[in-house]
Amino acid sequence: MRALGERALEMVIHHFATRRDLPPATTITKSDAAARLHTELPEEATPPEQLLDLLAREVFPNAFHADHPRFYAFVPSPTNFVSAVADFLVSGHNLFAGHWLASSAASQIELTVLEWLCTLCGMPAGSSGIFVSGGSMANLSAIVTAREVKMGAHDARAVVYCSDQTHSSLFKALRVLGFARDQRRLIATDASLRLSVPALRAAIEADLAAGRRPLCVVANAGTTNTGAIDPLHEVADLCAEHDVWMHVDGAYGAAAALTPRGRALLDGIERADSITLDPHKWLFQPYELGCLLVRDPRHLVHAFHVGDDDHADYLADVARHVQANVNFYDRGIQLTRSAKAIKLWLSLRAFGLPAFREAIESGFLQAEHAERVLRASPSWEILTPAQMGIITFRYRHADLSPADLDAVTAWAVDRMRLEGRALIMSTMLGERPALRLCTIHPAGTLDDVERSLAQLHGFLEAEAALLQTPLD
Ligand SMILES: Cc1ncc(COP(=O)(O)O)c(C=O)c1O
Secondary structure (H helix, E strand, O other), rough: OOOHHHHHHHHHHHHHHHHHHHHOOOOOOHHHHHHHOOOOOOOOOHHHHHHHHOOOOOOOOOOOOOOOOEOOOOOOOOOHHHHHHHHHHHHHHHHOOOOOOOHHHHHHHHHHHHHHHHHHHHOOOEEEEEEEEOOOHHHHHHHHHHHHHHHOOOOEEEEEEEEOOOOOOHHHHHHHHOOOHHHHEEEEEEEEEEOHHHHHHHHHHHHHHOOOEEEEEEEOOOOOEEEOOHHHHHHHHHHHHHHEEEEEEOOOOOHHHEEEEEHHHOOHHHHHHHEEHHHHHHHOOOOOEEEEEOEEEEEEEEHOOOOOOHOOOOOOHHHOOOOOOHHHOOOOOOOOOOOOHHHHHHHHHOHHHHHHHHHHHHHHHHHHHHHHHHHOOEEEEEEEEOOOOOOEEEEEOOOOOOOOOOOOOOOOOOOOHHHOOOEEEEEEEEOOOEEEEEEEOOOOHHHHHHHHHHHHHHHHHHHHHHHOOOOO
16 A cells, blocks of 8 residues: 555656646547557456556546646646645545535535635625535536525426526536526627626516516626626626526636635625535636535525435435534435545645635736737737636737638647647637637746747747748
8 A cells, every 4th residue: 555655646746746847738549549548358457556657658648737837728727736635535535425424524524615615705604505526516506406496396487597608517407407498598798798787687577578487597707718707796686686596607716706806806796596616626626626605505405305205215314313404415416425625625724715815816917917918919819808817819910811810720729739838729709719818827927928828929920821821
């Protein structure tokens, strides 16, 4: 155990020490992957050291490193070593965190961390929640809860509202839960890509007039595309007026509530009935860690409680010994679940809040620096300014049509991924691709941002020149 553990520890330390020098994103082909890794069923034992070597050689390098300081694509996942240690400890002790009887102390830790997050979001005393695998599960659990609390059963007249910038996980959740396409309303956004409240009001009123049942509004607290925050107070007012559940998808952005400026930007989030927050995004935790915060945890129990009708016969003793009403299997979908909260608890306590605040603030500062650099050159057009650690922009070239610019952008993004020192990818804004940086790695520097943009610019210029070169 010791030899294997020390080997594994060395590998992880090496990764943390050298990740800045690795290529941020490597992908191999299917045939290559199969040649290196596929075997028949292992009837024979292999020394585990040999297998660790195989993992070190073939698996860990051939990946996207979302914890790389110059990984600016999607939502990066900068992690920390203390939380990685927690993951090892928790799986080494294999804590079952499904109910109080089995995991009283770990349940207390989960409750405590949930209370911290609710407090940081400004939610009232008594708010709580549950840790889940990530934003997708949290959003799904929120819709289940809204439906159970507001309607008690599925109703084909129910309608869910969200902006056209909402993350795809919500639409997947609605599909899983049996909502038809005509039970969702995609509300237009304004020029800043924030949900238009007049359009939301009009949609709710039209649905009411048509005999539909407005169930839930999902507001964004930091969209994945641009970091936009929907007008949370106005959404809350409208939800209160029509007795509609307010869910905030803050999977990406809600963690910014730890900082004074993030808290100010997120003003109104505290009025939500439920909030999705992903610590495996801007709270520097290894996958998988998301959570659903609710202003009234009884709502979760109402939605997920396993009762006598559910034939949970062998859980009867467990149910008898529940304390403070907390059996986490009664707050969510999973029965068997790991003690996920421990890594966040350990790192928050080990580093202290100020270190987290500084790390989050660095995400804001890097995106703002990117904006300054981009504005200083005529080669760039800013599409959305730095907000919540995200900026979107486009390459400009007087001699290229929009279609050619889009093609050049796609080629340069590919070259950046294959040869670049940073991972920068694109998203779609409206009908056209946009370049995008999400700069939340606290080990990322302003110099990293400048040099990465310079390299991207070089690739774009080279691709543009190639496009303009006559074939003969
Ligand atoms: C705003 C938002 N919501 C939900 C999700 C889904 O979260 P997960 O990938 O953790 O399931 C994401 C993921 O990027 C996101 O950015």
